[in-house]
Amino acid sequence: MGDLEIRAAVAEDLPAVVAMLADDVLGAQRETPDDLDPYLAALERLTADPNQRLVVAVREGRVVGTLQLTIVPGLSRRGSTRSIVEGVRVHADERGSGLGTRFIEWAIEESRRENCQLVQLTSDNTRTDAHRFYERLGFVASHVGFKLQL
């Protein structure tokens, strides 16, 4: 396979990115790939925020993955900064290609560059394959993730 590039997402990437968000047993129920306007507004907000990195993975000119990294300063742990990984998606054609690993390694490197002391993420209880994947990369399943829909 051709070389992989990881770069900031731009508006032209949105159709491919939203298609990946929707191509998922959980995402299918909550995304609207036919209406990109709310995604475009969100991308503008993300791009304007220096603590946000919304990136895509591109292979041979095609968007094959997306990931959001958020840098979160904080007081606890002696004023530590942490990073949060959200919205990791890899195109169905790329599963098993090592892109997931490359992506998380990119997030870890970017977090080090930002002087983060901790990288964290949550994964739906039902995504047991993803849990094994994160544990292989050194993550520890030390927490319970709670969500409240508003």
Added chain:
Amino acid sequence: MGDLEIRAAVAEDLPAVVAMLADDVLGAQRETPDDLDPYLAALERLTADPNQRLVVAVREGRVVGTLQLTIVPGLSRRGSTRSIVEGVRVHADERGSGLGTRFIEWAIEESRRENCQLVQLTSDNTRTDAHRFYERLGFVASHVGFKLQL
């Protein structure tokens, strides 16, 4: 008990805030209340970031709680914005006073004001009392929280 005020944290609150972060079975090992410099630097960074709310609860002029709320724009769920609650601490004297509930209700209200569609947080697997507390407030333990120390 006197009235409770929830307001943005300022530098003068730091000794009380860091003492609360350290007064905890997990925090005792990772905080340095005798050296406030890293906390002061972190507070300056938090105060400068419009997506951060580091607040304290004050009763009769005394800081009795702290909480950090982070507003996180995103692409998934039709460009939803979510909020993340971190670093919730209530002074030992105030436990059972309802302050924890007031605090989380404040975070939920602030998240609604910021048009968030989701409030999320993670809680260490060992904090089973906290888990019951969040479930009583309507949070769902739907996720596994992974952390990687850098």
